[in-house]
Amino acid sequence: MSLSENNSPTALGIDFGGTTVKFGIVVGSEVIDSAPAIATDDYTEPAPLIDAIVRVVEDLRQRHPGITAIGAGVPGFVDFRTGTIHNLTNVRGWSNIALRDILHQRINLPVTVENDANCMAYAEWKQGAGKGKDHLVCITMGTGVGGGIITHGHMLRGAASVAGELGQTSIDYQGRKGAYGNLGALEDYIGNNEIAADARDYYATKGMNRSISDCTPAALSASASEGDETAVEIWGNIARKLATTAVNACWLLNPEAIVIGGGVAKAGDLLFEPLKKAINEQLSPAFSDHLEVIPAMFSNDAGIIGAAALALDEA
Numbered sequence: 001m002s003l004s005e006n007n008s009p010t011a012l013g014i015d016f017g018g019t020t021v022k023f024g025i026v027v028g029s030e031v032i033d034s035a036p037a038i039a040t041d042d043y044t045e046p047a048p049l050i051d052a053i054v055r056v057v058e059d060l061r062q063r064h065p066g067i068t069a070i071g072a073g074v075p076g077f078v079d080f081r082t083g084t085i086h087n088l089t090n091v092r093g094w095s096n097i098a099l100r101d102i103l104h105q106r107i108n109l110p111v112t113v114e115n116d117a118n119c120m121a122y123a124e125w126k127q128g129a130g131k132g133k134d135h136l137v138c139i140t141m142g143t144g145v146g147g148g149i150i151t152h153g154h155m156l157r158g159a160a161s162v163a164g165e166l167g168q169t170s171i172d173y174q175g176r177k178g179a180y181g182n183l184g185a186l187e188d189y190i191g192n193n194e195i196a197a198d199a200r201d202y203y204a205t206k207g208m209n210r211s212i213s214d215c216t217p218a219a220l221s222a223s224a225s226e227g228d229e230t231a232v233e234i235w236g237n238i239a240r241k242l243a244t245t246a247v248n249a250c251w252l253l254n255p256e257a258i259v260i261g262g263g264v265a266k267a268g269d270l271l272f273e274p275l276k277k278a279i280n281e282q283l284s285p286a287f288s289d290h291l292e293v294i295p296a297m298f299s300n301d302a303g304i305i306g307a308a309a310l311a312l313d314e315a
Helices: 046-063 099-107 116-126 192-205 217-225 229-253 263-267 269-280 302-314
Strands: 010-016 020-027 030-039 067-074 111-115 136-141 145-151 257-262 292-295
Touching: 010 046, 010 116, 010 302, 020 046, 020 302, 030 046, 046 067, 046 099, 067 099, 067 116, 067 302, 099 111, 111 116, 111 302, 116 136, 116 145, 116 257, 116 302, 136 229, 136 263, 145 229, 192 217, 192 229, 192 263, 217 229, 217 263, 217 269, 229 257, 229 269, 257 263, 257 269, 263 269, 269 292
Parallel strands: 010 067, 067 111, 136 257, 257 292
Antiparallel strands: 010 020, 020 030, 136 145
């Protein structure tokens, strides 16, 4: 295995989001270099976007010839065993694309392709808030809600490598109908857009007019910090919804810790204090006495770091 100048293995992590593709050179838990992101909206089909990705990778390899593996994290359903993308969330034209094999043929390096939330979970497990734990549930909250599960010291992937989709688990059997016909899916209540829409409606019930921009998670955090009691109540409601999925995960998996990441987690105690309370109220001490509910260590780079770490381990 090739090593970087400090004798640590070097990998390239690719974070394939719904709007951009980001790149980072990773050594351990640090992103030591990056390249400009690619806007996915500029490409209407996979082939030219893959061409653009390959060009960026080749440029980065010229700067970092010690790269030994490439990991890509993508939003959607991925067959980890074959590196095939079944679909990409919010990206057109991607259906049953064998991205691992295509990149390997073009770049001639070991490549792994994994779901982006699993990459976040892998980063937190290997290098972050969940390091050293054998039983871990990770939830990442942003435009959607994703999850990754570590059990007995291994990533839980399931029969078709698509396990861990905690955002699609139900918090209301008569709830909102999700994209796959599932009722009451968590992400249909605490995705960024749903939080903003529901918060605006909640303000309206109290006779207060708020715009969507006033009700984003960041705006709600600022309002709550300034003494807005309604914003504090809204964070309590978000926490209780998230707790429903977290509690179900605890009863099913008995984890040592639940790690919460993504933009919504930046609310800090506004989210975590009512979340911990709601979780503990719904568990037996056998499940809760040892349980930690903690924020993720990595922020925007979690997907890149996790994809790179996974690629190195697989290579």
